[in-house]
Amino acid sequence: MQYDHILIRYGEMSLKGKNKKYFVSKLFSNVQSKLKDYPHVKITKNHDRMYILLNGEQPEPIIELCKEIFGIQSMSLAIKVDNTEEAIKEAALYALTNPTNVQTFKISTKRVYKDFPIRSQEMNRILGGHLLTNTEKYTVDVHHPDLEINVEIRREGTFITSEKIKGAGGLPVGTTGKSLLLLSGGIDSPVAGYLTMKRGVELEAIHFHSPPYTSERAKQKVLDLAKKLTRYGRTVRVHIVPFTNLQQTLFRQIPEEYGMTLMRRLMMRISEQVAEKEGILSLTTGESLGQVASQTMESMNTINEVTNYPILRPLVAMDKVDIIDISKRIDTYDISIRPYEDCCTVFVPSQPKTKPNRKKVNELEKRLDFGSEYEETLNNIETIEFKHDKAADEEEFADLF
Ligand code: ATP
Numbered sequence: 001m002q003y004d005h006i007l008i009r010y011g012e013m014s015l016k017g018k019n020k021k022y023f024v025s026k027l028f029s030n031v032q033s034k035l036k037d038y039p040h041v042k043i044t045k046n047h048d049r050m051y052i053l054l055n056g057e058q059p060e061p062i063i064e065l066c067k068e069i070f071g072i073q074s075m076s077l078a079i080k081v082d083n084t085e086e087a088i089k090e091a092a093l094y095a096l097t098n099p100t101n102v103q104t105f106k107i108s109t110k111r112v113y114k115d116f117p118i119r120s121q122e123m124n125r126i127l128g129g130h131l132l133t134n135t136e137k138y139t140v141d142v143h144h145p146d147l148e149i150n151v152e153i154r155r156e157g158t159f160i161t162s163e164k165i166k167g168a169g170g171l172p173v174g175t176t177g178k179s180l181l182l183l184s185g186g187i188d189s190p191v192a193g194y195l196t197m198k199r200g201v202e203l204e205a206i207h208f209h210s211p212p213y214t215s216e217r218a219k220q221k222v223l224d225l226a227k228k229l230t231r232y233g234r235t236v237r238v239h240i241v242p243f244t245n246l247q248q249t250l251f252r253q254i255p256e257e258y259g260m261t262l263m264r265r266l267m268m269r270i271s272e273q274v275a276e277k278e279g280i281l282s283l284t285t286g287e288s289l290g291q292v293a294s295q296t297m298e299s300m301n302t303i304n305e306v307t308n309y310p311i312l313r314p315l316v317a318m319d320k321v322d323i324i325d326i327s328k329r330i331d332t333y334d335i336s337i338r339p340y341e342d343c344c345t346v347f348v349p350s351q352p353k354t355k356p357n358r359k360k361v362n363e364l365e366k367r368l369d370f371g372s373e374y375e376e377t378l379n380n381i382e383t384i385e386f387k388h389d390k391a392a393d394e395e396e397f398a399d400l401f
């Protein structure tokens with residue numbers, strides 16, 4: 001006997017009433033796409049569970065992949081048996097004796113299929129008795145068992161499951177719309193992207209690139225980060241904006257200390273235009289209040305003025321150490337700390353205004369004249385699309401050595 005299924009429990013979406021069907025089918029297609037390299041597994045769903053029939057595949061790597069899928073609350077290995085008392089007893093015994101470090105257990109039966117002749121309570125007693133008679137070291141503890149063995153009797157068969165494995169939580173990616181992530185090569189913005197995806201948001205990314213001040217390596221780093229994010233969201237398109245001409249013109253025409261504020265406003269305007277063109281309804285940034293000069297309340301107030309798109313800032317109240325912890329966990333940290341030049345740091349003045357005000361900034365901005373450069377920049381945006389695949393992960397891993 002061995003575990004032949006992985007049972008998937010849904011997260012918060014079970015609360016979503018009418019939308020539930022939509023959420024479940026999105027999750028289903030996200031799981032299918034994640035497991036596309038396992039052609040033998042068979043995935044089925046009903047309104048409160050999903051089952052992966054392993055068909056001989058090892059469960060561990062599949063569980064690892066499923067841990068990256070938002071919308072999964074928890075998973076368990078499961079054995080499916082026929083709806084007979086004998087078969088259920090045998091499977092329950094396997095579920096109890098298979099793990100190590102278990103001394104106390106509890107059986108919880110749920111009889112969904114009411115034509116099955118033995119009621120849930122009765123089944124708990126029968127199975128408990130069977131396990132105690134056929135083993136020596138175990139005792140029953142109904143309040144704090146080391147192991148709860150769940151027995152779910154359904155029309156199509158009985159599923160016996162044990163240990164719960166924590167899933168990623170959140171909502172299935174693609175269920176709450178799309179956002180355009182301002183992706184730098186730093187630590188924060190990939191984490192912001194990850195957290196936004198966790199709320200079911202599909203991402204596209206935009207990166208401002210300033211060759212020759214920023215190198216191909218700097219661009220590659222951003223592309224590698226985007227590729228990493230496909231683990232959680234299948235496809236991520238990256239729009240690379242050639243930013244050099246606009247930046248140079250800007251810094252020629254205005255006092256240096258206001259350069260950063262005006263440059264950020266420019267980035268917001270361009271991002272909004274790209275979002276609008278792509279039918280995306282919000283922007284996401286890795287800003288965290290007070291972290292650097294552009295992230296003071298005054299800067300945010302002044303920079304935000306140029307767009308009325310919602311800006312999602314999932315890191316706004318987080319400490320850097322906590323952001324770093326997440327970046328390590330999602331495997332973006334090592335990419336983010338590769339040395340690189342950022343378009344913002346290359347041009348940033350030694351003494352940027354940390355408390356700009358809207359009035360002054362608007363006056364300066366009126367004097368700016370980009371000629372045809374603004375339109376040219378928009379016309380020269382390069383878009384690259386990444387899809388999640390195993391080969392991409394491995395390739396990028398090899399790069400690190
Ligand atoms: P990060 O670690 O994400 O680079 P940061 O702490 O360095 O953030 P800033 O440089 O002030 O902070 O950038 C704030 C946010 O602005 C970033 O999180 C990102 O969303 C956006 N941003 C900065 N530089 C770029 C860029 N070159 N292209 C696209 N977005 C950028």
Ligand code: MG
Pocket residue numbers: 184185186342
């Ligand atoms: Mg940065």
